[in-house]
Amino acid sequence: MKLHVSVAVLSGVDGSVLWTTPASERLKFIDCGLGYTGGGKGTVCILVGVSRMLKAVNSSSGSSFWETKNVYPSHRIPAALPVQLPDIDGDGFGDMLLGSRPATLANRIRDVSFVFVSGATGALIGQPVTYNVTGEGKLIGPKACVSGEGALYILFGYGSIQAVSVRDIYKQANGKGSLPPSLWKEDPTLEWKREGNLSGLLEVYSGNSSARDLQVLSGTGGNFSDLLITTKNKLQLLRGKLLRQVWQAVGSSIEGVPVPGFFNEDRVLDFLIQVTSGNSTRKSLIIDGSSGKELWQAELGCRSQGSEAASIPLSDGRSAFLFWAGECGAEPLTLRTDSDRDNGYHLFLLHPSYPHVLLKLATSLGPVTASATGIWEQRKDAFHVAVTIDSTQATHKSRMGPLSVTNVGLKEAILQSKFVTLEEVTTSTESIRKFFSQLQFCTEVQQ
Structure with a gap:
């Protein structure tokens, strides 16, 4: 069928x-x-x-x-979302670079293939270009980053991370023809580092622990990109201008993907991570983006879903952090009822001004499989959309139940939320409630 x-x-x-x-x-x-x-x-x-x-x-x-039905060579599958590029074929439309990998990974010598695609028509621009890399673990990228000199690079690898300029990929894909103006920039500072490397690739990361995730961040103090590399038990920040390590944070097993946001007031991105240690103890941590030091932590003796965490910008330049977790051991300020004692997942909000208080905004009986956040700019409000699986309606033919999509408006959820205290709080419940009810979420920070 x-x-x-x-x-x-x-x-x-x-x-x-x-x-x-x-x-x-x-x-x-x-x-x-x-x-x-x-x-x-x-x-x-x-x-x-x-x-x-x-x-x-x-x-x-x-x-x-438009639609293209043979964009990848045979026996290959897409590696990631297309990398968005400036106009490279001169038609006034932004273009794309697609990465693919072998459908079956048989040995440590693996490859990633790239092909340029017209954003206007879906037509291929030039021939596919393939790079062989050595490594193990999941495929990282491909992702784009901007060097200190404004040159565009593509990052990818299996456990390790290599880089190659879009300029070089284009030359191999389209022969010796002239380069489009959007690819004229070079970065001699980075290019010298790959001299002697027969693969033509720049080594970015090849540590003892395989990289699990790579985030490309807006650079601090410039137009270049910073890189955040996550392994099983380590975060490492590389300053994009010279690809030099700024700091690393070593800890327990990291779950999910670090969430960037502003926790303190130094205007440098900080990171929410969730980790597991002995006896299945879960912790949520905020890591300082300037130093790699711990700014905040909460021990959660419950199930966590680190992959569905998020941050929301606030009008004062900081961020509110959201994450899903099971029932926690902390006691809410308001009196608990039997309805609170369930085995579901709860959406919590953390604000930097009250680090010892979490707001329980919503509850889901099933695991959250995907989520997204956004801003209602005119209302100075934000929303959180969650996709959950209703396991109570699963049948013998299917282990999964139907998907449910729920939209939570944060201001309304805050008014109806329950407080969870991580330490003794001297401020009155009414004062805390008033503070949170006046939060303003926005995309443009007020100076």
């Missing part, structure tokens, strides 16, 4: 279906909010199939701009 696949977009106001569009195969990645004509954001969704399809649709209507 032929599998029918479609993509649906839900209204953030009431959850109604705004539009659907068909797909020729199951999807591996979806990326929305991309500019199509260079005239703003939010006009395109890119749909990436599990093996061969690439499709661009209008994010407002779902209508198709």
Whole structure:
């Protein structure tokens, strides 16, 4: 029986279906909010199939701009979301770089292949370019970063991380033709580091522990990128200008992906991480982005879901942090009722001004499989959307129940929240409640 696949977009106001569009195969990645004509954001969704399809649709209507059904060579699968590039073929539209890997990984000598794709038509620009790399573990990237001299690089690797300039990939994909103006910039500071490397790749990270995650961050004090590398038990920050380590934080087993946000007032990104130590003890930590030192921690004797944490910008320049966890051992300031004693997951909010108080905003009976946050700018409010699995409705034919999508407005949730204290708090409940009720969430920080 032929599998029918479609993509649906839900209204953030009431959850109604705004539009659907068909797909020729199951999807591996979806990326929305991309500019199509260079005239703003939010006009395109890119749909990436599990093996061969690439499709661009209008994010407002779902209508198709173009579709390519043979974007990858045979026996290869997509490695990650397409890397968004400036216009490289001169048609006025931003273009893309797609990475793919072998469908079956048999040995330590592995490869990543790249191909340029026109953002206007989906047509390939030049030939695929393949790099062999040695490593083990999950594939990292490909992701783009900007060097200290403004040159664009692609980062990727299996457990280790290598870099290659988009300029070099383009030269190999399109022969000796002239370079597009968007790729003219070079970075001699970085290029000398790869001299003698026969693969032509720049080594970024090759530590004893395999890299599990790589985040490309806006650089501190410049237009270049900083890199945050996560291994099983370590965070390492590299300053992008020279790719030199600034600090590393070593701890217990790190779950999920670190969440960047501003906890203190030094205007340097800090990071929320969740870790597991002995006897399945869970901790949430805030790591100082300037030094790698611990700024805050809470021990959670419960299940955590570190991959679904987030941060929301506040009007004072700091961030509120959100994370999902099971029932914690701390006692709420308000009297507990029997309805609070469940085995579900709870959405907690942490504010830097009250580090010893968590707000319990929402509860889910099933695990959270995906989530997203956003800002209602006019209301100075924020929302959190969670996708959960209702395991109570699972059947003998399927271990999974139906998916549920829930939208939580943070201001309303704060008014109805329960407080959880991590230490004794001398401030009155009324004062804390008033403070949180006056929070303003925004995308543009007020100076």
